[in-house]
Amino acid sequence: xxxxxxxxxxxxxxxxxxxxxxxxxxxxxxxxxxxxxxxxxxxxxxxxxxxxxxxxxxxxxxxxxxxxxxxxxxxxxxxxxxxxxxxxxxxxxxxxxxxxxxxxxx
Numbered sequence: 141x142x143x144x145x146x147x148x149x150x151x152x153x154x155x156x157x158x159x160x161x162x163x164x165x166x167x168x169x170x171x172x173x174x175x176x177x178x179x180x181x182x183x184x185x186x187x188x189x190x191x192x193x194x195x196x197x198x199x200x201x202x203x204x205x206x207x208x209x210x211x212x213x214x215x216x217x218x219x220x221x222x223x224x225x226x227x228x229x230x231x232x233x234x235x236x237x238x239x240x241x242x243x244x245x246x
Contacts, residue, residue, distance in 0.1 A: 167223040170204065171197050181221060183214040198224040 168177055170192055178189035191209050198204070201224045205215045 168221060169225045170201060170222050171224055171227050181218045183210070183217060197227045199226075200224050 168181065170178070175186070175189045175193060178184050178192055179186065184192070188210060192204065195203075195207055195209055201219065201222050202215075203224065204210045204222075205212050210218075
């Protein structure tokens, strides 16, 4: 009984020490962030910040790695701090595709 109580107490303590993901408002949008904002990210200096700005717009934050702007190890460190909001006036991409063999509606 005492062992169970200790186990539950430890599990509760671990659950309370987890940090929730940052709210969307505190994420840095790689499509609109300034050079200085990008440079607040770990591993992003002047050269990488300028490269990110030149490569805009991004469809997803994973484009940073896919376009070889940053290495995957660096992406893993900053992925929870960035987002890629579509630029104004961008055509939204459909989230689902029609089943194969069915014509698309236009």
